[in-house]
Every structure is written in C-alpha cells, then in structure tokens.
Amino acid sequence: MSPRLTIIGYHNVEATHYFDAPTGQGTRGFRQQLQLLRRAMNVIGLGTAVRAWAEGRRLPMRSVCITFDDGYRDSLDLAAPLLEEYSLPATFFLVPAFVSRESHAWWERLSWCVLGASVPTLHWRDRVIPLRGRASRVAVVEELAAGLKMLSLREREGAVEEMVEQLVPVGPAYREDLFLDWDQSRALVRRGFEVGSHSYCHAILARETRAEQEHDLARSKKVLEHELDAPIEGLAYPNGEHADFTTGTFDALRRTGYTHAITTIPGLNRRTTPPFELRRVVISPATGPRGLLEGLARTWKPRRT
Numbered sequence: 001m002s003p004r005l006t007i008i009g010y011h012n013v014e015a016t017h018y019f020d021a022p023t024g025q026g027t028r029g030f031r032q033q034l035q036l037l038r039r040a041m042n043v044i045g046l047g048t049a050v051r052a053w054a055e056g057r058r059l060p061m062r063s064v065c066i067t068f069d070d071g072y073r074d075s076l077d078l079a080a081p082l083l084e085e086y087s088l089p090a091t092f093f094l095v096p097a098f099v100s101r102e103s104h105a106w107w108e109r110l111s112w113c114v115l116g117a118s119v120p121t122l123h124w125r126d127r128v129i130p131l132r133g134r135a136s137r138v139a140v141v142e143e144l145a146a147g148l149k150m151l152s153l154r155e156r157e158g159a160v161e162e163m164v165e166q167l168v169p170v171g172p173a174y175r176e177d178l179f180l181d182w183d184q185s186r187a188l189v190r191r192g193f194e195v196g197s198h199s200y201c202h203a204i205l206a207r208e209t210r211a212e213q214e215h216d217l218a219r220s221k222k223v224l225e226h227e228l229d230a231p232i233e234g235l236a237y238p239n240g241e242h243a244d245f246t247t248g249t250f251d252a253l254r255r256t257g258y259t260h261a262i263t264t265i266p267g268l269n270r271r272t273t274p275p276f277e278l279r280r281v282v283i284s285p286a287t288g289p290r291g292l293l294e295g296l297a298r299t300w301k302p303r304r305t
Contacts, residue, residue: 030285093236116169196234240264
C-alpha cells in the first residue's frame with residue numbers, strides 16, 4: 001500500500017477575540033502536540049509532499065504536514081520558534097489584505113462586537129436576538145458566522161460593520177495587531193518556512209463569480225510573490241468545506257498557476273487524491289495531545305477485518 005498523507009491545520013496559538021482559551025494553554029498544548037508528532041510521525045513540508053507525488057516518488061510512512069491559516073501574528077512569535085525547536089517544517093497561508101491592513105478578519109470583528117456589545121439585543125434579518133451572558137453570546141457568534149458564510153465577501157464585511165455600529169462594543173478595543181505585517185511575513189520566509197495563499201481578501205470563493213475568483217487568486221499570488229520574494233504554489237481555501245469551491249474554482253487555480261489546494265474536509269490523502277481537493281483536519285493547539293489524537297482519528301478510516 002502506498003503511504004498516505006495527513007495534513008493538519010491550525011489558525012492561532014494563543015487566544016484571540018474569536019478563538020478563546022486560557023492564557024498560555026495554546027502554547028503548552030502546541031508544544032505537546034509537536035513533541036508527539038516528532039516522536040510518532042514523519043513531518044514533511046506540504047510542497048515537498050506534493051512535488052514528490054507529482055514526480056512519482058513515495059512518501060515516508062506516517063507522513064504529516066503542518067499548516068497554519070490566516071497569518072495570525074503568533075505564527076511568527078510563538079509557532080515558528082516551537083517548530084524550529086523541534087526541527088519541523090510548516091506552511092503558512094497568508095491573506096494579503098490582512099497583511100497590508102486593507103481589511104479586517106470578519107470573524108474576529110464579529111466576535112469582538114457581539115461579546116463586547118453594550119446593548120441587550122441584536123436586530124438581524126428581521127430577528128431580535130437577545131445577548132445574555134458570555135456563553136449565550138458565544139453561541140450567537142457561531143450562529144451568525146454560519147449565516148454570514150453564505151454571503152459574498154462584500155455583503156459579509158458590510159453586515160459585520162453594521163453590527164459593530166448597532167452593538168456599540170465596550171471593553172477592550174479591537175486588536176489591530178492580530179495578524180502579521182509584511183516585515184513579519186518576510187521573517188517567516190527568511191526562517192525557511194513555506195508560504196501559500198489563503199485568497200487575497202479571505203473570500204469564500206464559491207460565493208464569488210468565476211471572474212472574481214480568478215482575479216482574487218491571481219492578485220493574491222502576484223502580491224505575495226512580489227512582497228515575499230518566494231514562490232506561491234498552494235492555496236488553502238477560506239472555510240474550505242465542500243460548498244466553498246467548485247470546478248470553476250479549480251479552473252481558476254490552474255489558469256493562475258497554483259499546483260495544489262487544501263480543504264478543511266477531514267481525510268487521508270493518497271497519490272490519487274485530486275491536487276485541488278487535498279484533505280485536512282483542523283485542530284486547536286489548546287487541546288494538547290488529546291486533541292491531536294482525536295483529530296488524527298477523524299482522518300484515519302478503521303481497518304477492515
């Protein structure tokens with residue numbers, strides 16, 4: 001049997017407005033996960049794996065790739081030093097509009113305004129949504145996020161800013177430093193890490209027209225390659241579920257020069273897995289070894305007896 005490939009996805013290490021965890025738990029958990037991966041698996045670069053299969057070469061047994069989406073600042077401050085400590089490669093998928101501060105991460109902005117709302121209700125789509133304690137508000141964020149993902153990029157970002165105006169959040173200010181800037185992104189490349197595209201503005205591609213998809217993918221690749229002086233061959237689909245890309249997306253990827261793309265659909269990858277539909281399991285660093293093992297279990301099919 002040909003060796004199979006597991007791809008692991010992360011976002012942040014420590015807590016953000018949207019990804020909550022006690023201080024320090026993400027760093028401790030990520031270290032423990034890397035220790036386990038170093039002992040039990042063969043961690044290889046995603047680009048290395050894709051090129052090996054394209055050239056007809058075999059991968060090592062128990063091959064795993066580590067990836068990070070969105071370009072959170074702690075990719076450089078926390079993840080990179082730990083990866084270096086254990087001599088493990090990783091690929092970081094960046095959003096140029098976040099790096100250049102052209103736009104906000106809508107899910108972070110949403111969570112910030114709902115959790116910090118100074119009013120007791122939100123009026124949204126002919127509904128009046130009560131905002132009670134923190135647990136209730138977290139549930140509201142998840143519900144709203146699911147609906148917002150069905151919109152186009154422009155509609156989604158506009159809706160979130162309308163909520164910010166309506167909810168008048170109080171407390172800690174929105175964190176403008178959550179994401180890498182260009183100098184920090186270049187530092188990742190200088191340290192030997194692979195980078196890829198996560199679209200230009202974090203558009204959920206299937207919600208955009210074919211022309212908009214192609215423009216976004218081409219622009220992201222061009223800007224990243226120019227700013228980082230590094231080849232951009234891979235894409236991580238924003239959101240990355242089945243409904244978030246189409247055959248039109250695959251055509252746009254080919255025309256704009258990408259060689260592979262990864263989803264957030266759990267599963268093992270084989271040489272026969274379509275290169276624009278690579279499977280990946282997303283886990284949280286804060287869950288530690290148990291979370292890693294549970295994530296890996298979601299990708300591995302039970303053996304037939």
